[in-house]
Amino acid sequence: MEFHIAIGAARPDLVHIDESLRQADPAALVDIDNKTLRVATSLGASELQGLLAAAGYPIASSQLTQLPSICCGGCSG
Numbered sequence: 001m002e003f004h005i006a007i008g009a010a011r012p013d014l015v016h017i018d019e020s021l022r023q024a025d026p027a028a029l030v031d032i033d034n035k036t037l038r039v040a041t042s043l044g045a046s047e048l049q050g051l052l053a054a055a056g057y058p059i060a061s062s063q064l065t066q067l068p069s070i071c072c073g074g075c076s077g
Contacts, residue, residue, distance in 0.1 A: 002067040003048060005037040005059055012037055012057040020055040
């Protein structure tokens with residue numbers, strides 16, 4: 001699943017979030033695009049929110065947008 005998280009003036013610690021995320025999902029990807037933290041993970045929205053809070057970057061549900069899946073199933077993922 002891909003999630004977009006609206007970020008404000010306080011930029012998240014991307015390295016710390018990446019390390020925490022990969023402990024839960026080794027295939028996860030995270031980056032920042034302008035004012036959006038982008039996360040691709042097998043975690044659900046509530047799990048991701050909990051992980052971000054534990055990593056020191058708590059977010060409100062209103063900041064989190066789950067994008068529709070673009071998976072074709074070709075890689076069996």
